[in-house]
Amino acid sequence: MCGICGKKKWDKSFNKNAATKDGLQTRCRDCERLYRIKNKKHIVKRHARYNAMKRAEKLRDRLASEELNESINSRCQSTQTDSNLSK
Ligand SMILES: [Zn+2]
Secondary structure, eight states: OOTTTOOOOOGGGEEEOTTSTTSEEEEEHHHHHHHHHHHHHHHHHHHHHHHHHHHHHHHHHHHHHHHHHHHHHHHHHHHHHHHHHHO
16 A cells, blocks of 8 residues: 555556565555655755865865966976076
């Protein structure tokens, strides 16, 4: 029996779920589909937030490495300037 619409369904109407007693989803496929559609917005939002977080992390890493490169470059330049001055 479907835990959402309460309809008795053939086992074929239920997806398998090893976590439940009878090895089937508590929701029938129709209700599972509706549930997913309902939660799609929420899921998409969560994914968007996750992606934004990952992007921010990448950006931060890139900025950090760019800063590092800049400091290395400026060090090299100053070394060059020093050697040029000593000539
Ligand atoms: Zn159902």
